Amino acid sequence: MISNILLYTMIAAVISFALGQKLKAVRWSFSALFLGYVGFQLYGLYGQWGMVETHNIFSLGSINFSLNFGITKLGWFFAFFTTIINIMIWIFSIVKNMNEKEERGINFLWILLAGSNLAIFFSVDWITFFIAWEIMTWTSFFIITPGWKNSFKAANWYFILSMFGAYAMLVGIWWLYATPAIHTLNIASSIALLAKLSITAPGTVGIIIALFVLSFFAKSAVFPFHPWPAEAHAEAPDDFSPYLSGIMIKYGLYGILLFIVPLFIQIMKVNPNIAMVNGIPVYSYILAWFGAITAVLGTYLAIVSNDMKKLAAYSTVSNIGYAVTSMFILSSAGVTGGLFHVVNHAVFKSAIFLSLGAVKFRTHEREMHKLGGLATKMPITFLTFLLGIIAAAGIPPLNGYASKWIIYQALLSGHFPFLTTMIFLASTGAFLYLFRALHSIFLGQLPRKFNNVKEVPFLMQIPMILGILSMLGIGYAPGIVLKPIGLAVKAMGLTPMTVENTLMVGKLSSINTAVVSSTFIGAFFFAFAFYLIGKKRHHVEPLDNYTAGQDPEEFGLTPELYHFALKFYEPVKNIFRPIEEKLNIKNYYRALVRNANSFGATLSEMFKLSGAGSSMIFVLGLVVIILAGWML
Amino acid sequence: MIQSTFFYTTAIILFLIGLYGVLTKRNVIKTIITLTIMETAVNLFLVTIGYVKNGTAPIFTSTISDVHKFVDPLPQALVLTSIVIGLGTTALMLSLAIRLYKKYKTLNYLEMDGEDEK
């Protein structure tokens, strides 16, 4: 069944590629419909836990390569949600690509990517997982940079870090396999065996965990791998950015939930001697700190960036940070909160990116200070973005709030004061950049060149409206998502949180989301009653503004000039400048690349040196050989 | 026995001289010469392996039947082959040297620059 779906995906990809350049709309509609079919099939797979399909590829020596697909609760959950979000994005893509220049390969690669997406979530052994992981990496690389020169540099950030992670995972996989006590490629059994091994050989287990964590962190852009999303999201096709941010960046988190978190939970159960902090293994605690650092760092970088897609991308980074921190708390609430936040983030961040895509679709601008005042021109887009950022900031009654609440429950009930502070700092900071984006793009003065901007076509609005509805829906009744999450959490060996459709019960307090939502609505009516008092307000032109008595036209004041958006948070930047100058991870990476290049150039120049006999190389080589032979 | 040690030593010294030359000389012709020295060294070495003092040709005749006095013929065959190959190689190298000189008007290998595109 699963392999059939994957096979169909490949066939669909080829069909999409075969469709000519003229049939853009057909191609994208076809892929959206196809994915709808896949989503339907996936829905049918619900409940068939434990089903495994095996396809032998070959065996050579002592290794047997085979593809194993199975349905786990966690995997199904991820597969289903990502597919639905992908359908949303593809509906958006239909119009977007009909009106803009489209590369034929994008759709082909994207369908492959969607297939590998499913394969990642359905793989039950490491080889399959790694294969799907690799396919995902290279297809997404070429979607991000389908022959556009400026996107290439951006994609490289993504690609190099991802490949680095992938290779780390490769070593990890084979290290697992090579360890005599484990010697399995099955994910589930490797967790159990590793947990047992941690009693006798904690060092090996630690290194294996580190290798996998490197890989997952690199994919999910956790510190110190945080630079790639900003680059890649910003330069990717506008309809791919939602996918990148909503789905792709979650693979690392899926890996963590699939392997690292259950492993830690197992280790806690099996191995009583492990070093603990606040009731969780010290490694887990350290990793949680990585998440917290990511959250704060992502927030700061989002605050100081001027490119709207970069801002949203850094926001993604920081949200990933919350989820990572929460997951590594290892409590039921922590894992649930992390997982729930992943879903919520997927929903609201794709909504945000879709609305940004819509803005770019109409204005072709990405720098925020060149935009402004679009809210009146594009109300649906504005509303999507507004609700998106409300959700992202974790403000009730939208969905982001529900997951943040659980995260705080987990952090506070687990007694992690400093982690909580970091997360709170990031969360408050989120407010800064989100508002900045809202203001710079949608509020303030409308530049004259955008006077004729219209709302995007209806087909493009559909996914945005769907996004709004799902944000409101999940915010009102988080139980609809939390219940399947509860199943997945239970499968990890934790007691799931008590939830009903609109009620979440935590250790420190409980919350009824329906009541919170209706409180807001009630308060709004209360305020509205005040609004009705007195004379009706009248409208004025945007430029009829307090300008200290000066006539704007006489003064040469244009809407563009009167829109305060550039260097919005310069003071914040000033506060952090001393730290930023010293500690810029990006500069380290750049230096690394520079050094690699010059190292390569030096080596290749070495080949040209010193005559036909190449004494330089020769002598070097002899020295190496002698040393190696002597010492090893 | 002393003589064969002498030959071995000579061969190795020659080989090292050749090696040194190959590695350090930048002049194409000098490189070729040093290579030839190396080949000679190897040939000398091979011949020495088969060398027997006061040896005879390895042919059983009525008079000579002392197997220990036979000179091993195989190394000599090897050396012959090697010499032939060496000759071919040297010729090839020299022809290349001519071509190089025609192209670059110099015999210094390091000064042969330009024309790197395509």
Added chain:
Amino acid sequence: MIQTSTKDLHDSGFEKVLNFFRKRSMWMLHYCTGCGAMELPPTMTTRWDMERFGIGPMATPRQADLLLITGYLSIKSLKRVIRTYEQMQDPKWVIGFGSCTINGGIYYDSYTVINRLSDYIPVDLTIEGCMPRPEAIMTGFQTLMDAIQKGEAVGYKKYKENYEWYKKNQDSVLGRTEPVFTSSEVKK
């Protein structure tokens, strides 16, 4: 010539009730071009303390009820005053300080200074003096408060009714400044 007399515009009914609150909470915007600005700080601070009447300074015309023109107005600044006045929300009042706003004062023959402020915007109250002392200012405020309570301070309505006339007056002086400005507002 002014079309309507202020008598016809007086407040009535519920407005009069509201006027009680309006007079007790006058937020002022002071246009400090002339020397009269010097007299305001003592009026605000400990000695005379105008806050006890609910009068306080405001930074923007949007929130202000009271526009203080503290002294002479050059033609250039008249333009700003008009814009500021128009940006204020009804009900709004104007107080002219000193002789300069009545007849030009010592600048009566200057080509850059307007002589009679009430030709250009409706002045509800002028305070004589060169400059008026804080006592005079306080008295002026209280006079205005009384007028508001009675519903007689309706300069803003007058301005609306006679908008054409005011505009003509304004244009007649601002027209003189044409060569100074760029061509864009000559059209206007």
Added chain:
Amino acid sequence: MIVLKFIGYGFTAIIIGLLFMGIGRKYTARIQRRYGPPFWQAFIDVTKLFSKQSLSHNWIMDFGILMGFAGIVGTILFMPIGPWHFFSLMNGNIVIIMYFMTIGSLGMAMGVSASGNPNSTIGISRALTLMVGYEIPFVIAVIGLIFVSKSSLLGTMVSLQSGGIMNWNIIKYPFGFIAVEMALQAMLGEKPFDVITAPSEIASGPMVELSGKMMGLAFLQHAAQIFLETGIVVNLFLGGANNIWEFFLKQFVLFILSLTVNAISPRFKFEDAVKWLWTWPTVFALIQLLIIILT
């Protein structure tokens, strides 16, 4: 019934808040040796504002300001006011309160920046940055209290403090109170943290384009905010109250305290304000947290 209760909560907050504002002005005037306006001056101002003509630049401005007011009023429902509490399940859930409050800020920010005036946006940018500044010490102090009371409900915290003044958190955790009090100063936007509305710098900042009833709503929001923020601190540190009058009195004491500081302080430069908030109150809050963790 629930609607009436709702309205009752809202009006209580507004009336008490406006009263505080009026008395506060009088108090400040007396410190400055002025006579000062009457104590109901704030009511006069609000009534006048609602009677004035008002303008807006677009519907977002109206919507934003409504949302801002609604956010604060909604938050008040979650706060226990003496013996009153609106929800029994979420009686003062501090996480909800912290986040619900931000609806107010966001709404206000959105409304005023929709006007398109850079002054207002600068004000908002300062307000948001300052928010990061004061929320850190505040949150650290609150985390400490959550740890000791093992609940994130204000209601529970209040009941734990019952039984005499010695049980109040202000006595038990003085450093935390100092930190929160310092943060409260910034929360209320009083000097030395009044960079947001700095009238002579950025023309009263966020409010620059508000007129008439828009300004009136903002005024009410500010009143409700005073009520809310002082109320939270009363619940956290001053042991809540047995009846509402005691509650208002405690709030008033806090408010007067902050006004006193306001009346005698100059204004911080903006970056310095944030830096200051990240040093002194944060250090106090951290000391408190360490004491709580270690004991």
Added chain:
Amino acid sequence: MKSNYAVLLIAIPLLVAFLQPLFSLINKRLTKWVTFLTIGFNFIYSLKLLNYVMANGAQIAIIGNWKPPFGINLYLSPFSMLFATIIYFVALIVLLVYLIDKPTEVDDRMSIATLLMVMASGAITLTGDIFNMFVFVEILSISTVILISFNNKGISFKGAFRYIVLASLGSSMLLLAIGFIYGSLGTLNLASIAYRFNLLNPVYASVIVFLFMAGIMVEAELFPFNAWVPEAYKGSKSYLNALLSGVVGTTGIYVLFRMFITIFGSGQNHIQVIGSVNFNAVIIVIGVLTTLIGEFSALSQKDIKKILAFSSMAQMGIIAVTIGVANMNSINAGIFHLINHAFSKSLLFIVAFPIINIVGSANIDKWEGLGRKNIFLAIAFAIGSFGLIGIPFFNGFWSKMMIVESVVSAGGWMYLVIGTILLSALVETFYFFRIIFKLFVDKKIESTYSVHIFIYLAILILSIIVIYIGIKPSFLATYIHKAAIDLVDKSHYISTVLGVIK
């Protein structure tokens, strides 16, 4: 005995090569076709022999009825026949392109050189005599040099000269090694060398292994004997580079495999090269350094030929590491990767040929927009690169997986080795993706060059192989499995050649 006819694989190309001047009298283009047909015959015959050997086990072909160890024999085993077949196949594909390349003055001589080169490579894989091997290595290097220098550019002469100098240096060492072997063991037959090698004084054995290794490293493109690589590749035509990499390089690695595992190796399972020096470690270090140098050098290059040259070098290094690790899995992996590399790299070189002609430059910066002009070539290049860097469902993926597995399972300082290799692989992935990206850049290319159908054919065949191995590696797995067993089983080798010895 049927296997005796295997000598035809050497004899016929040699004969045809000497007859080529006669053919050229008729028509110069005829010589190309004759070469093609000869290699075609070799390929088909070797394929047949491969299947025969797969079914019936290793065979020897005795020349002149002198039984080994006294006579010269060919050793036909799954391993040697597999590589002979692959070498002939790659050569055949390359010749397909050579057939339609525009005629030159020197076509007849080039045909001779090509024939000799391929013949020598095949012979090296088959021969059972160490001196024969030396002779064929010499023939191989001389014909390669000739082939390179026929491009008639300064850089070709430079490259050719550097190559011949290093090759002479190497062959001198090889000869020295042979001298040592003969002087100590008194035999030149590989099987009897293998049989007696462990009797040698360890120091003496080490010297022999060292000299031999140094001699063959020139062909295997291993550091530090690979200084010829960039210039020679740059100097010769792109499709002929497929021969340099797919034939010469493969042959060099083949010899290393055969000598280090079977002849000098200690026997079953974890194979240790005999001698006082740990040569396994030495070759691993050499391999790692080669990989590192190759990949990083390739990173800094702009010229496609140089990039691919450095990349070949690096891949050879990776395979050398598997030789050094020398457990069963690593040998499997090494053989697999060698095959994959031969196919993928040949594909890349062959695709590069029409691309260079279309674009007019080998500089990858000028390749931008090729995919918009000729999508087929671009995709083929992508397939080749994917195969090389090991994208899933392309051939290189499986072999790289196996390599990582085998090296990791060796443990100890191998983690450092695998780290370095993967770092290099990262670099390789990066620069190949960079090229593929450039191919798809939106840019117009003006060119009138039309690609011949034969080139498409060659590209298509190799692409299909690359993908087919990627999707269904099991068909190759049986061959590799037997080849690896043949390689490791020292006693079987000895007994097959020499008969049963007590």
